[in-house]
Amino acid sequence: xxxxxxxxxxxxxxxxxxxxxxxxxxxxxxxxxxxxxxxxxxxxxxxxxxxxxxxxxxxxxxxxxxxxxxxxxxxxxxxxxxxxxxxxxxxxxxxxxxxxxxxxxxxxxxxxxxxxxxxxxxxxxxxxxxxxxxxxxxxxxxxxxxxxxxxxxxxxxxxxxxxxxxxxxxxxxxxxxxxxxxxxxxxxxxxxxxxxxxxxxxxxxxxxxxxxxxxxxxxxxxxxxxxxxxxxxxxxxxxxxxxxxxxxxxxxxxxxxxxxxxxxxxxxxxxxxxxxxxxxxxxxxxxxxxxxxxxxxxxxxxxxxxxxxx
Amino acid sequence: xxxxxxxxxxxxxxxxxxxxxxxxxxxxxxxxxxxxxxxxxxxxxxxxxxxxxxxxxxxxxxxxxxxxxxxxxxxxxxxxxxxxxxxxxxxxxxxxxxxxxxxxxxxxxxxxxxxxxxxxxxxxxxxxxxxxxxxxxxxxxxxxxxxxxxxxxxxxxxxxxxxxxxxxxxxxxxxxxxxxxxxxxxxxxxxxxxxxxxxxxxxxxxxxxxxxxxxxxxxxxxxxxxxxxxxxxxxxxxxxxxxxxxxxxxxxxxxxxxx
Numbered sequence: 001x002x003x004x005x006x007x008x009x010x011x012x013x014x015x016x017x018x019x020x021x022x023x024x025x026x027x028x029x030x031x032x033x034x035x036x037x038x039x040x041x042x043x044x045x046x047x048x049x050x051x052x053x054x055x056x057x058x059x060x061x062x063x064x065x066x067x068x069x070x071x072x073x074x075x076x077x078x079x080x081x082x083x084x085x086x087x088x089x090x091x092x093x094x095x096x097x098x099x100x101x102x103x104x105x106x107x108x109x110x111x112x113x114x115x116x117x118x119x120x121x122x123x124x125x126x127x128x129x130x131x132x133x134x135x136x137x138x139x140x141x142x143x144x145x146x147x148x149x150x151x152x153x154x155x156x157x158x159x160x161x162x163x164x165x166x167x168x169x170x171x172x173x174x175x176x177x178x179x180x181x182x183x184x185x186x187x188x189x190x191x192x193x194x195x196x197x198x199x200x201x202x203x204x205x206x207x208x209x210x211x212x213x214x215x216x217x218x219x220x221x222x223x224x225x226x227x228x229x230x231x232x233x234x235x236x237x238x239x240x241x242x243x244x245x246x247x248x249x250x251x252x253x254x255x256x257x258x259x260x261x262x263x264x265x266x267x268x269x270x271x272x273x274x275x276x277x278x279x280x281x282x283x284x285x286x287x288x289x290x291x292x293x294x295x296x297x298x299x300x301x302x303x304x305x306x307x308x309x310x
Numbered sequence: 311x312x313x314x315x316x317x318x319x320x321x322x323x324x325x326x327x328x329x330x331x332x333x334x335x336x337x338x339x340x341x342x343x344x345x346x347x348x349x350x351x352x353x354x355x356x357x358x359x360x361x362x363x364x365x366x367x368x369x370x371x372x373x374x375x376x377x378x379x380x381x382x383x384x385x386x387x388x389x390x391x392x393x394x395x396x397x398x399x400x401x402x403x404x405x406x407x408x409x410x411x412x413x414x415x416x417x418x419x420x421x422x423x424x425x426x427x428x429x430x431x432x433x434x435x436x437x438x439x440x441x442x443x444x445x446x447x448x449x450x451x452x453x454x455x456x457x458x459x460x461x462x463x464x465x466x467x468x469x470x471x472x473x474x475x476x477x478x479x480x481x482x483x484x485x486x487x488x489x490x491x492x493x494x495x496x497x498x499x500x501x502x503x504x505x506x507x508x509x510x511x512x513x514x515x516x517x518x519x520x521x522x523x524x525x526x527x528x529x530x531x532x533x534x535x536x537x538x539x540x541x542x543x544x545x546x547x548x549x550x551x552x553x554x555x556x557x558x559x560x561x562x563x564x565x566x567x568x569x
Contacts, residue, residue, distance in 0.1 A: 011532060015525050022521040029511040029562055061509045113507070122504065151426060158429050179429035180501050191504045192429075279504035287506050291493050298485035305481070 008072075009079040017073040021066065028060035062117070074110050077103055096308065098301025105294030112287035121280040126196065128273045132166070135278060139185055140166045144174070146272045148195060159192050161274040177276065187280055194275030199230045201239050203263040210266070218244075226261045231268050239268060312357070313375055313422075316350035317412045319343050320382070320405060327402040337398045341389045344382050344405060351379030351412075362426040365437040367444075370559070371422045374415035377444045378408040384448040396459070396471055403455030419560070435498035442490025443516075447551050449483025450523070454548035457541035473537055476544050477530065484523050491516045511562040515554040522547040 007013055031052060032039070040049045040058055056063035081103045088097070125133055127143035134140045145162040161177040165185055175183050182189045203211045211219065218227035229240040238255040254260040256267055323343035330337035355376050358366035366372045385404030389397040414420060453476045460472040495516070496506040507513060526543040529535040 011528050015528055015532075018521045018525050022518045025514050026518050029514050029558075033509070116505075120505070153425065155425065156428055157426070158432070180433040180435075180498075182501065182504065189504060191502075277504055281504070284500070288497075288500075291496060291506075295489055295493055298488055302482075302485055 009076060009083060011080075014073065014076050014080070017069050017076065020069050021073070024060070024065060028057065028066075031057055031060070033061075034059060070110070074107065077107055081107070096301065096304040098297050098299075098304050101297030101300060102294055103297075105290050105292075105297055108290035108293060109287060112283035112290055115283040115286070116281060119280075119282045123278045124193065125276050125278060126273050127161070127276065128198075128271060135190075136186055136188060138168050140169075141185070141190070142166060143274055146195065146274045148197075148272055159195050159274070161192055161276065177274075182279075187282075189279045189281070191277040191279065192274070193277040196273040196275060198271045198273060199228075199239075200269045200271065201228050201231075202266045202269070203260075204266055205263055211263070221261060224261070226263070231270070239265060312350050312354040313412065313415065316347045316354070316379075317409070317416070319350070320347040320409055320412065323347065324402070324405050324409060327398070327405060330398065331402065336393075336395050337401070338393070340405070341386050341401055344389075344401060345386045347408075348379050348382035348386060351375050351382070355379065358424050361424050364427055364432065365441075366424070367437070367440045368427040368431045369421070369425070371415050371420040373440065373444070373555075374411045374420055376440075377447065378411045378415070380444050380448040381408045381411075381451050384452060388452060394471070396456075396468065396475065399459050400452055400455050400475070403458070404451055407451050407455075414556075430502055433498050433501060435494050435501060439490055439494040439498050442486050442494060444490070446483040446485075446487025446490055449479045450487070450544075450548050450551055453477075453479040453483065453544045457544040460541045461538070461545075469537065473540070476541065480523055480526055480544065480547075484527060487523070488520060492520060512554065512558045515550065515558050519547060519550040519554050522550055 035058060037053060040052050043049070044052060052058055055065055057065070060066055081100060084100055125135070127133060127141070127146075129143055129145055132140050132142040142164045143161060144164055147158070147160040147162070149157040149160065151157045158178055162174070163177060163183065164174050165172045165183075177183045177190055177192050179192045182191045184190075199215045201213050203213065205211065213219065213228040215228065215230045218225050223245065225244040227242045227244065229242060232238055232240050232253065236253060236255070238253040238258075239260075241252045241254060241260050242249050243252060243261060252260055254265055256265050258265055320343070323340040326340040326343065327337055330340070355366050355372060358372065367376050381404050385397075385401040389401040415422070456472045456475040456479065460469055460476065463469050463472060495513070499508065499513075500506045522543055526540055526547060529540050529543065
């Protein structure tokens with residue numbers, strides 16, 4: 001029993017686990033993760049596809065193949081750290097303790113990772129300018145304005161969501177959400193994730209009555225359906241429409257002042273909607289603290305080593 | 311243009327190094343060509359940074375130029391500080407690695423257009439992540455070269471010295487790489503995407519690289535593992551470093567498709 005305990009807490013065992021986890025994690029990058037079963041049965045040979053599914057290699061980082069050796073490593077590191085600490089206290093020898101702080105940091109990161117694995121939640125919301133959405137009990141978020149900034153060469157420079165945070169209907173604060181600068185509301189964080197450009201067309205019918213259609217919406221007419229797709233900004237700036245007659249469908253390009261299916265086009269508008277990720281990460285502060293501990297441990301190890309050499 | 315001049319100077323340095331290696335004399339000349347080459351490469355990054363108003367290490371070209379510059383600076387310091395003949399081989403090996411990286415930088419896979427970063431890359435944590443990673447990896451280059459020399463050498467004293475060089479290089483590079491690649495990278499990811507770690511292929515291979523160097527450092531506490539085993543680990547670690555940078559970008563896809 002003592003031999004087993006000694007092996008389980010040895011550096012050799014830790015190194016074996018490192019190599020095992022390392023090799024299989026590397027192999028996991030060669031297999032697309034999280035796809036549906038048919039993807040693996042269709043794209044891999046019978047034996048290989050079956051093995052991937054049997055071992056849960058398609059969700060490797062939640063499989064026993066990953067979690068069991070990781071758990072063993074956690075136990076190994078924990079027992080090693082306790083043994084080192086106990087030895088130091090018993091012998092009174094002032095060894096370098098930088099590595100011990102590094103080990104504590106790693107243990108805390110693993111604990112944080114496990115908490116997040118079960119408790120982390122992520123959602124996604126689309127907001128149009130002026131739209132308000134409840135994100136927590138008593139708390140809501142209103143998008144006041146969305147800016148999509150471009151560099152001179154047309155590449156994206158920034159996406160800015162100008163928002164107002166409301167509590168029980170009262171404005172609490174205004175903020176700007178942009179990439180790398182999330183907004184924190186209580187235990188949630190909102191990240192600038194995406195944007196959507198929605199085109200709309202304004203049409204006048206023969207009696208002068210005005211109709212508005214958003215992208216991918218249509219009007220049913222007596223003998224056909226007229227669908228507005230979007231504005232073609234790459235070539236001619238005209239609207240792209242489709243007329244559907246049963247199985248027939250043909251595409252029409254028409255601009256402002258032109259006629260399509262008996263309607264006069266009076267204008268195009270573009271609305272930009274913002275896409276925000278909403279994240280609840282219970283272990284955020286624990287992991288952040290663990291990373292600081294790890295950094296401190298690394299620095300201390302280095303400083304103590306140089307000190308010992310001198 | 312500046313990188314081209316740096317490359318030409320570096321090639322001249324390599325020629326000088328080869329001559330000294332062939333005539334088996336200690337080379338105290340080429341380091342004075344390696345230094346200006348390094349300085350020019352790093353100045354190029356500074357100039358590009360001023361132009362885009364952000365630290366210019368956000369694409370493959372800039373990453374390769376910066377990495378080459380840091381490698382050359384590192385091997386220059388090694389040779390300048392410790393005049394030992396072993397360091398002539400270190401500076402030669404480092405020059406070759408830097409020359410290969412610069413050759414790749416001048417290829418079509420690394421367009422050299424000066425362009426400010428896209429929104430995801432506009433972060434100080436990104437700067438720390440990339441800078442520290444490359445500085446750490448520059449020391450891994452030294453360890454890699456010393457390990458090759460160790461395995462090729464038959465002289466016991468030389469091997470002992472080379473083993474020490476490998477160990478000290480990794481001992482310096484490891485904490486810097488850990489801070490850059492893992493810690494600062496995780497913090498940047500948390501701010502950008504809302505999660506410290508996504509099991510993205512780039513992250514996994516960076517972690518596997520870190521595993522290998524962690525195994526290296528711990529192997530030195532195990533009797534019989536010093537020397538040959540640790541030298542091979544050092545070589546493996548460097549190979550993984552290069553795969554993490556290139557192989558993942560071009561063979562696997564994920565969040566990190568920047569540079």
